[in-house]
Amino acid sequence: MNVKERNKGASVKIRVVIPTEHRRALGLEMGDEVIVDGELPIMTRAEAVKRAQSIVGAKVKNARSLVNELSREHRADAVDE
Numbered sequence: 001m002n003v004k005e006r007n008k009g010a011s012v013k014i015r016v017v018i019p020t021e022h023r024r025a026l027g028l029e030m031g032d033e034v035i036v037d038g039e040l041p042i043m044t045r046a047e048a049v050k051r052a053q054s055i056v057g058a059k060v061k062n063a064r065s066l067v068n069e070l071s072r073e074h075r076a077d078a079v080d081e
Helices: 020-026 045-059 066-080
Strands: none
Touching: none
């Protein structure tokens, strides 16, 4: 359910900080109003990490540790140098 559905069409104003480089790329000035067309997922950093772990976990077989694999690769590269 999106914000509009919950508020039965009522106007909802939310202040969002858009980094300068993104504002410039979009041709926006500070204070410009924008319309969000579609979903704008908002979550805590912890929730974003959980979601990412879930996605990666579903793709990685046999419960292997990608961190351990990366560490082994880095150690092997260091030995080669």
